[in-house]
Amino acid sequence: MLTVGETQEKIMKELASEAQRRRAIAWAVSLTTDTKLAPTPYELELLEHYAIGELTLDEVLYRLDSRVQHLLYRSKATGHFSPEQLTELLEQARANNARCQLTGLLCYASTGDFVQVLEGSALEVHALYKRIQQDSRHQHVQLLRDQATAERWxxxxxxxxxxxxxxxxxxxVGYLEAHSNNLPLPQLPITEPHLRTLLAQFSNL
Structure with a gap:
């Protein structure tokens, strides 16, 4: 059992370690401010866990290497999609995504509007989004969110x-856009399980 003096010494060492970690983090962040290397919200969250001693540096690096990029966008179809064309689109998407280890959700409305979530490695997600932007079947492509988390939805x-x-x-779409701009929106019921998953996860970002 530690004496009062030993307990105080242990606490002071822990505080010093946290202070040292925070100084190191602040220095590293300051070097990358206003550059492409500036930490993302997910990276800042991991650094905070490291600062308070909840994660080791190795654990932070592992989570950075295994992070999942979530890209959410909306678009408008350039023409009406028949049921057969939708089936073909999905078959193509699923084949391509399996090859690139991508997952996600595609939501289509009878008005010809899409909302899609792409999730996987940042490299593969961003490459696919670039192809979608150039796809003649899509127009008015609008990015709603592009952020990493620890796991797939x-x-x-x-x-x-x-x-x-x-x-x-x-x-x-109104909820997703309002949430991006921190605007309130009345809660209306959505019962479809995949859309509920999307709303729940998006609200946590």
Missing amino acids: FPDWQMAFVQADAPEFFWL
């Missing part, structure tokens, strides 16, 4: 698919 799917009715779809 749709791990059991190459590409989950939801076909939403117009009111449900536009409430979903």
